[in-house]
Amino acid sequence: MDALAIHLGDRLGWYRSLAEDGPASPVELAERTGTDARYAREWLEQQAVTGILGVDEDGRFSLSPVGVAVLADPHSLAYSTPMARMVCGAAMHLPELLEAYRTGGGVSWSRLGRDARESQADANRPWFEHRLEGALRSVPELDAVLRKPGARLLDIGCGAVWSTIALAHACPGGHVDGVDVDLASVELARTNVESDDAVAQRITVIESDAADLPEATYDAAFAFECIHDMPQPVEVLDAVRRTLAPGAPLIVVDEAVAETFTAPGDDVERLIVRMRLGEVVFEIFENFGHNLPELSYAPCG
Structure with missing residues (x-):
């Protein structure tokens, strides 16, 4: 579940906004990124419960310097969001993978799509x-x-x-x-x-x-x-x-x-x-x- 949530924060630009623009309430984060405030709140609370985000005294959510390095800085040696992107990219092709495991075939790289392609590049x-x-x-x-x-x-x-x-x-x-x-x-x-x-x-x-x-x-x-x-x-x-x-x-x-x-x-x-x-x-x-x-x-x- 954390991997799925990290994938959302990566692709929706939520981590990047928290890193570049600072702490945010759900409404502020939604306005910054052109997303829905209700879902931003659900995601922010999940990220805080799982220990990825902090919550300030004013109720705004923040990303620590370590969190920035791991989740929002594509030049950091600790950058890890591409791994969640890879997991989710592969999961979308599980029916094809199941068939490959049964028959000994395969799923071509071109079939895996943008998530897999960009995740491997960005991780390296x-x-x-x-x-x-x-x-x-x-x-x-x-x-x-x-x-x-x-x-x-x-x-x-x-x-x-x-x-x-x-x-x-x-x-x-x-x-x-x-x-x-x-x-x-x-x-x-x-x-x-x-x-x-x-x-x-x-x-x-x-x-x-x-x-x-x-x-x-x-x-x-x-x-x-x-x-x-x-x-x-x-x-x-x-x-x-x-x-x-x-x-x-x-x-x-x-x-x-x-x-x-x-x-x-x-x-x-x-x-x-x-x-x-x-x-x-x-x-x-x-x-x-x-x-x-x-x-x-x-x-x-």
Whole structure:
């Protein structure tokens, strides 16, 4: 129930209003956001009862600084409302998921819609903005690639392109191609690129299958938090390998989960369902999230 309520506060702009405009009564919050005062009251009271919002002496509801970081600041490393958005986005497709579990089929990413698409992008964005460059520069071989004038980088499965933008900032003398097969994600990505004048001219967003990319072109390729979602990961990795110049690396960044099946698991294990990729010719580095270990490095021979 809290996840559903958080989703409402996220999508209706209620958290954002409390963060930016300050404490509010139900009527004030409704007027600020163009919503209904009766439902605003029900939501505010529920949020206060569950301990998310505070109630001032004058009866107005407020969001603490910690609440702002977790619920209303899309640049915060603690930003968590996208997770509620993901849960609700998946729940809307439970009939299709039930059928997939019975038959062994699947539900395509394009079917999951805006909530799923934007939640994954927004959940990953803060880490890309604050941590990615430092993580990559901690590996001398990757730091050398990022400093190379005219470097060509590939971001496969770029989604909303926050990772691609971060790569362009980290590689000021290079060009980054962001590639995705999902048209809606590509359209969102192109809008996001245009919002960053500092790197927009050095990013190209391409709707394409990895198999259609040019051969021996890129000085490095990156796959951020996407390989485990692919129905044919080995084929994608093989296609990406062909796009790399001789000796160029592929860096796969994903959730830092346990090395082996563990039950019961910690909170990370409870959240993540890990898809093992089997034997591939690339080193897979699981270094995503707040518990980032030292990055490893392996060239593609």
